[in-house]
Amino acid sequence: MNSDPNVGVGYGVRVFLINNGKKSDPFFEYAPYRFRMFAQYFNTTKNRQYQDISFDAPYIFDTKWRLRGDLIYDTNPNTLYYGIGERSLETLSYQERNQSGGEVVRNATYHEREKNIYFTRPGGPGDPVDFQGTNYSGFPNNDAFRVTDRMYNRYDIRSPQANLSGEHIFFGGLVRAVAGIRVSQNIIKIFDGQFVKSTDPLTEGTPFSNSGITPNGKTKVTEDAEAGKIIGANGGNVKSVRFGLVLDTRDLEPDPNRGMFVEATYEKVAKAFGSDFQYSKYFTQVKLFYSPFPKVFDKLVIAGRGAFGLTEGDAPFFEYRNLWSTEGGITGLGGLRTLRGYKQDRFAGKAMGWGNIELRWKFFDFNIAGQHFALNLVPFMDFGRVWDDEHNVGLKDYKYSRGLGFRIAWNQSTILMLDYAVSKEDKQVFMNFNHIF
Helix, strand or coil, X not given: CEEXXXXXXXXXXXXXXXXXXXXCCCCCCCCCCCEEEEEEXXXXXXXXXXXXXXXXXXXXXXXXXXXXXXXEEEEEEEEECCCCCHHHHCCEEEEHHHCCCCCEEEEECHHHHHHHHCEEEEECCCCCEEECCEEECCCCCEEEEEEECCCCCEEEEEEEEEEEEEEEEEHHHCEEEEEEEEEEEEEEECCCCCEEECECCCCCCCCCCCCCEEEECCCHHHHHHHCCCCCCCCCEEEEXXXXXXXXXXXXXXXXXXXXXXXXXXXXXXXXXXXXXXXXEEEEEEEEEEECCCCCCCCCEEEEEEEEEEEEEEECCHHHCCXXXXXXXXXXXXXXXCCCCCCCCCCECCCEEEEEEEEEEEEEEEEEECCEEEEEEEEEEEEEEEEECCHHHCCCCCCEEEEEEEEEEEECCCEXXXXXXXECCCCEEEEEEECCCC
């Protein structure tokens, strides 16, 4: 179970099949298991689904190769889109009660803006209406024709995909080389003309409220597609090859006290592979962990991460947010894994950079029924931004968030986390598993 402000409270189940092997196996002392499979069902109160069948075999066939594979169905009807590149960095604004001629409020918070774009406004020729799956537009300006902009910055993406990778270790596991493939179909649904809940600007908050459902106006995805700013508004197939190189000196992967993790990855998407698009992705990140006073504190760790991603070529708009790490996918700037004080995918662009700094302090530990638990406080700061071009990268105009986290380490390897984050734009609470890096 977890909780995310944008997608709701999550719930699900995961069933494992694990073979630990025999003590006579040549890599028994190093391998966490001979092979592991699991099947996962996951959904949220806002219908964000992530179904997964996963396979992992370290030291497969008694070699230094590790084989991993996933079959995934990923769908999110709450995906945010504020544009691609530096224009997505603009502060939020809205017109009072979503009315033409209303006072323009700038530097707004996310919740203030959401509340106001829920209000209906007079529709016009550019506002579509969905009828039995077909959009109709061209209606004359008329105060009786009402639309809302509630879903202006949202779209629905459904992505069945398959991933397969092989990993080889060198120098006793300190260095890993990874190669893999990804095959995905991306189905995009936009909310132009869809009937959604809305509020009446005149009667809302009074005993005479007649708020109900009205058509949603033209969305930002449609506006940017019609303006030629993006491609991929109708979805498409993405097929790629991946390569990565990793240096890992962490003393304990789930909850390190010291060491570093450095990786560089490359992903090539090509029409020659059967993809509908042609582009390349580069990603690198450095994670550092340091215990400054090991003789004074049982656990006090300064943890830091810096990351940078670049997309080159003709990428669809929904792929700019996706970066490939050998430890798992990273999606957009904002949300739990990058900038915790901003909504998931709040910022996306050709070039994306961010960092995180945490102080992880264990203040209490105890045992129950043979299980060890350690309680940790984690003050943190996140920062990041996007650029239209990698040559524009600099140290100015970053977005910042800060907050406080609480962690429960269960037998070291299982981390339960609760984070509260604040930015100029939002306040968010997250519940999930594992450190964010």
